Amino acid sequence: MIEFHEVSKRYDGGNEALAGLSFTAERGEMLFVTGPSGAGKSTLLKLLALIERPSRGQIIVNGRNLGGLRRRQIPHYRRQVGVIFQDHKLLLERSVFDNVALPLVIGGVPRNEIPRRVGAALELVGLLHKERALPIQLSTGEQQRVGIARAVISRPPILIADEPTGNLDPELSYEVMRLFQRLNQVGITVLVASHDHNLIRRLGQRFISLRAGRLVPPELAGGAYAGT
Amino acid sequence: MPARDSGAQVSRRTLGQRFSAYLAHHRQTLFDGLQQLGRQPLATFMTVAVIGIALALPAGALVLVNNARGLSAGWQGTARISLFLKNGLSDGTVQQLADSVRAHSGVAAVQVISAEQALVDFQRRSGFNDTLSLLGSNPLPAVLVVQPTAAYTAPAAAQQLAQSFGALPQVDQVRMDVQWLKRLQAILALLHRGVLIVAVLLAIAVVLIVGNTIRLEIENRRAEIEVSKLLGATDRFVRRPFLYHGAWYGLAGGVLAWILVLIGLALMGGPVDQLVGLYGSHFSLSGLGASGVLGLLAGGIVLGWLGSWLAVARHLRAIEPT
Numbered sequence: 001m002i003e004f005h006e007v008s009k010r011y012d013g014g015n016e017a018l019a020g021l022s023f024t025a026e027r028g029e030m031l032f033v034t035g036p037s038g039a040g041k042s043t044l045l046k047l048l049a050l051i052e053r054p055s056r057g058q059i060i061v062n063g064r065n066l067g068g069l070r071r072r073q074i075p076h077y078r079r080q081v082g083v084i085f086q087d088h089k090l091l092l093e094r095s096v097f098d099n100v101a102l103p104l105v106i107g108g109v110p111r112n113e114i115p116r117r118v119g120a121a122l123e124l125v126g127l128l129h130k131e132r133a134l135p136i137q138l139s140t141g142e143q144q145r146v147g148i149a150r151a152v153i154s155r156p157p158i159l160i161a162d163e164p165t166g167n168l169d170p171e172l173s174y175e176v177m178r179l180f181q182r183l184n185q186v187g188i189t190v191l192v193a194s195h196d197h198n199l200i201r202r203l204g205q206r207f208i209s210l211r212a213g214r215l216v217p218p219e220l221a222g223g224a225y226a227g228t
Numbered sequence: 229m230p231a232r233d234s235g236a237q238v239s240r241r242t243l244g245q246r247f248s249a250y251l252a253h254h255r256q257t258l259f260d261g262l263q264q265l266g267r268q269p270l271a272t273f274m275t276v277a278v279i280g281i282a283l284a285l286p287a288g289a290l291v292l293v294n295n296a297r298g299l300s301a302g303w304q305g306t307a308r309i310s311l312f313l314k315n316g317l318s319d320g321t322v323q324q325l326a327d328s329v330r331a332h333s334g335v336a337a338v339q340v341i342s343a344e345q346a347l348v349d350f351q352r353r354s355g356f357n358d359t360l361s362l363l364g365s366n367p368l369p370a371v372l373v374v375q376p377t378a379a380y381t382a383p384a385a386a387q388q389l390a391q392s393f394g395a396l397p398q399v400d401q402v403r404m405d406v407q408w409l410k411r412l413q414a415i416l417a418l419l420h421r422g423v424l425i426v427a428v429l430l431a432i433a434v435v436l437i438v439g440n441t442i443r444l445e446i447e448n449r450r451a452e453i454e455v456s457k458l459l460g461a462t463d464r465f466v467r468r469p470f471l472y473h474g475a476w477y478g479l480a481g482g483v484l485a486w487i488l489v490l491i492g493l494a495l496m497g498g499p500v501d502q503l504v505g506l507y508g509s510h511f512s513l514s515g516l517g518a519s520g521v522l523g524l525l526a527g528g529i530v531l532g533w534l535g536s537w538l539a540v541a542r543h544l545r546a547i548e549p550t
Contacts, residue, residue: 049458049549051458051549051550072462072463075457075461075462075463075465077460078457078458078459078460079459079460083458089454089455089458091451091452092451102456102459103459103460105256106456106459106460106461106465107460108246108250108253109249110245110248110252111249111252111256
């Protein structure tokens with residue numbers, strides 16, 4: 001489902017965030033990307049969301065080479081990938097309902113279908129009762145869950161999350177990760193960047209480890225590492 | 229759970245459903261744009277006021293020039309030829325002459341102003357009553373006022389008619405006041421052109437004003453644009469609300485301009501009545517007319533739309549998620 005072939009990313013300042021990274025995530029798999037900050041986790045996700053383009057190498061998602069996508073094809077690609085951000089990127093002056101409905105509006109879903117689907121997505125994250133609230137009236141954990149509801153509402157085949165539990169306490173973090181596992185169980189390919197080794201071990205999912213833009217060999221990474 | 233069918237939902241919708249969703253989004257954006265205007269009433273009012281004034285100035289000037297043109301065209305339609313007869317002709321001779329002139333195919337009517345009549349009129353109007361009575365004899369000639377038929381009112385034909393009457397032995401002088409009318413019309417054409425030039429300049433100003441307003445709007449909604457793009461919004465989707473917003477500004481400006489022109493005409497109505505009263509004529513200012521109003525509103529919309537296009541084309545592409 002997601003293939004990285006010798007992908008390098010060098011930013012304008014000369015900083016090399018990724019150096020010849022190769023890995024594969026199968027369809028329906030749930031994969032964690034771990035490593036210290038600055039290891040290239042965020043860059044990896046930005047490349048997947050087409051926020052950045054690789055300097056070298058190829059990325060193939062769902063059988064499509066991202067290098068071959070033209071500017072006007074990017075929106076349609078992005079609708080296939082649900083993204084969850086550490087800073088959740090919610091629109092602060094819009095209600096929870098409007099925030100979650102946005103991907104449907106963008107995707108041209110008929111209006112009469114929207115309330116039902118927003119309701120289902122909010123129910124999934126346990127926030128149906130906060131429909132009318134504004135994001136600032138919610139706790140950090142709730143905001144993160146609104147972000148998840150927004151990412152899954154258009155039923156994308158791929159979900160990627162950048163440090164989704166960065167600001168949450170261990171119990172809430174575990175809840176959020178369990179939610180990703182449930183989504184994974186219904187067939188979504190899930191890629192989560194996280195530096196929380198303990199949590200990843202507790203979940204028992206496969207992970208890859210990055211350091212300075214490279215893959216750390218399995219024997220050094222330890223834990224539930226399953227290779228590429 | 230909403231995730232079960234992994235995005236295949238989108239392609240399963242029929243073309244008709246997608247189109248109606250597309251239309252619904254247009255409608256939604258259209259009214260969102262209107263709401264947006266109401267959110268900051270003062271700022272909106274100022275922008276709309278500038279647009280309204282910029283549109284009202286040329287529109288009002290055009291209305292005035294067109295009124296003047298209409299008025300002068302009316303005068304040309306009644307172009308009359310005055311035949312000043314030689315002094316000392318008897319009333320009978322004058323009447324005979326009038327009859328023969330009246331018999332001409334190009335003449336619709338002839339009014340005879342006898343020398344005595346002319347003197348009475350002049351005394352009454354000028355107030356030189358006493359002075360004139362000192363003269364002893366009447367210095368004024370008899371006059372035949374000739375009203376040409378419709379076929380002879382055009383300047384060239386009227387000229388020809390005047391020449392043929394001028395050749396009559398009893399006629400001293402022929403006066404046909406079309407020259408000044410021609411000059412007036414040339415001046416009005418010049419004014420008209422000037423107003424059009426000013427209108428073009430002000431239209432450009434409107435485009436720039438709307439462009440700048442929309443540029444600020446884009447800046448204010450930067451986060452929203454970024455997030456929308458991240459969620460897969462196309463350029464068109466992101467652009468649409470701003471274009472509608474600009475069009476609303478233009479329409480509101482057009483309506484304001486219409487109101488301003490109406491107020492202006494109402495204020496000028498009184499003095500104009502007085503003025504035409506002095507000339508003993510009937511005339512009232514005509515307004516923009518239905519086509520004028522439509523043109524003003526449509527022009528406002530087009531200029532607003534154009535202005536936001538300028539802003540959107542320059543600034544929207546630059547906003548990409550990071």
